[in-house]
Amino acid sequence: MLDGELRGAAAPGDGRAGTALRGVDPHPSLLTAWGLRDDPEGLATFCARVAEAVGDQVAIVKPQSAFFERHGSRGIATLESTIRQFKDAGVLVLLDVKRGDIGSTVRAYADAYLDPSSPLYVDAVTASPYLGVGSLAPMFDTAAKHGGGVFVLALTSNPEGPYVQHAVAADGRTVAQAVIDEISQLNRGMEPLGSFGLVVGATVGVTGHDLSGVGGPMLAPGLGAQGGTPDDLRRVFSGNVSAVLPSYSREVLKHGPDTAALRAAVARAQADCRVVLAGAAG
Numbered sequence: 001m002l003d004g005e006l007r008g009a010a011a012p013g014d015g016r017a018g019t020a021l022r023g024v025d026p027h028p029s030l031l032t033a034w035g036l037r038d039d040p041e042g043l044a045t046f047c048a049r050v051a052e053a054v055g056d057q058v059a060i061v062k063p064q065s066a067f068f069e070r071h072g073s074r075g076i077a078t079l080e081s082t083i084r085q086f087k088d089a090g091v092l093v094l095l096d097v098k099r100g101d102i103g104s105t106v107r108a109y110a111d112a113y114l115d116p117s118s119p120l121y122v123d124a125v126t127a128s129p130y131l132g133v134g135s136l137a138p139m140f141d142t143a144a145k146h147g148g149g150v151f152v153l154a155l156t157s158n159p160e161g162p163y164v165q166h167a168v169a170a171d172g173r174t175v176a177q178a179v180i181d182e183i184s185q186l187n188r189g190m191e192p193l194g195s196f197g198l199v200v201g202a203t204v205g206v207t208g209h210d211l212s213g214v215g216g217p218m219l220a221p222g223l224g225a226q227g228g229t230p231d232d233l234r235r236v237f238s239g240n241v242s243a244v245l246p247s248y249s250r251e252v253l254k255h256g257p258d259t260a261a262l263r264a265a266v267a268r269a270q271a272d273c274r275v276v277l278a279g280a281a282g
């Protein structure tokens with residue numbers, strides 16, 4: 001089950017715990033910096049090098065779908081092969097694809113990403129709740145059926161997020177707190193950790209949102225290139241760090257293509273996050 005594996009991946013006893021690189025974001029500028037062309041071949045080489053370099057070092061990776069989609073059908077083919085490479089290396093794949101729509105269309109997204117018969121099948125996806133958390137039900141159902149996970153945007157790392165997410169709804173809760181509460185409800189009774197997660201950026205600061213009942217994993221992007229630091233995790237998640245999955249993309253990937261430099265950057269970020277999360281848990 002994803003819940004068990006995610007727990008293992010986040011647990012201090014796991015050799016890959018606190019894994020810092022999660023984001024596989026083949027930005028055009030990174031392809032160039034790695035001496036590769038910004039085309040489908042360059043993309044495929046970049047991803048293969050990342051998988052070979054850190055496949056045994058990380059427990060979960062988070063490919064960003066947009067950087068594959070911009071290369072059209074060959075980019076999607078590379079996404080498929082990248083997913084396979086990581087899975088073959090025993091790494092869980094959380095696809096950052098932020099899908100959301102009316103329920104009948106969400107069913108198709110669920111089939112695309114969370115059904116094992118799909119070529120784009122992954123362990124978990126990110127999803128957008130702004131058509132209503134309930135509209136994501138087909139993803140939740142498919143994830144539950146096949147042991148997958150869904151990470152729903154709650155407090156995103158970008159500066160534009162609070163305008164929407166801190167807005168207060170008719171019942172007096174913020175939009176973000178309503179999302180947090182609905183996901184918490186879905187995880188209720190799932191031990192030790194439910195399969196439904198949240199995205200809470202490392203950059204959001206102390207917002208007053210209550211994360212204590214989530215009962216599922218929390219993905220924390222925004223570290224490094226967006227200015228978030230491991231210390232911010234302590235502040236943002238305060239007493240709720242046990243299921244936090246810190247995520248760096250550009251900050252680590254900029255050290256490639258040299259394998260040793262890439263691995264050292266992963267290890268450094270991993271150690272920094274582990275110290276903070278272990279300290280905050282205690």
Ligand SMILES: O=c1ccn([C@@H]2O[C@H](COP(=O)(O)O)[C@@H](O)[C@H]2O)c(=O)[nH]1
Nearest residue numbers: 064156157201221222225226248249250
């Ligand atoms: O709130 C969010 C949700 C997702 N992301 C994604 O994470 C990575 C961050 O990349 P960096 O290079 O580490 O900045 C990227 O794929 C975003 O789309 C996020 O940043 N914030």
